[in-house]
Amino acid sequence: MRDCRALDESLHIESTERNFLVMTRYCAKAVFLDRVSNEGAWGKLSAWWLYFRTLLGVRIYEYYLDFRDVRDRLRRTWVFHTGTLRYFWHWSGCGDGVD
Numbered sequence: 440m441r442d443c444r445a446l447d448e449s450l451h452i453e454s455t456e457r458n459f460l461v462m463t464r465y466c467a468k469a470v471f472l473d474r475v476s477n478e479g480a481w482g483k484l485s486a487w488w489l490y491f492r493t494l495l496g497v498r499i500y501e502y503y504l505d506f507r508d509v510r511d512r513l514r515r516t517w518v519f520h521t522g523t524l525r526y527f528w529h530w531s532g533c534g535d536g537v538d
Contacts, residue, residue: 456504460497467493 467490474486 457501460501463497464494467497 471486471490474489475483478486
């Protein structure tokens with residue numbers, strides 16, 4: 440258990456979703472290696488396909504999380520800038536309603 444905690448701390452992962460994805464990768468690799476060492480040719484192909492499919496799903500979800508993080512950062516930046524513009528617009532006298 441100490442090794443897992445050290446891994447989390449060394450990677451500086453704050454999101455529980457990302458922790459889950461890292462552990463999913465490790466577990467998928469462990470299952471793949473176990474199946475490859477114990478099964479015949481078709482079992483190895485099946486193990487590879489399952490491993491590939493799992494990693495593909497993890498990668499797609501990571502892209503979704505990255506997109507969501509960028510989107511949220513842009514939204515926070517936009518809200519900050521629009522709030523700042525409203526503040527300066529109000530105090531500059533341009534927003535007093537007199538044309």
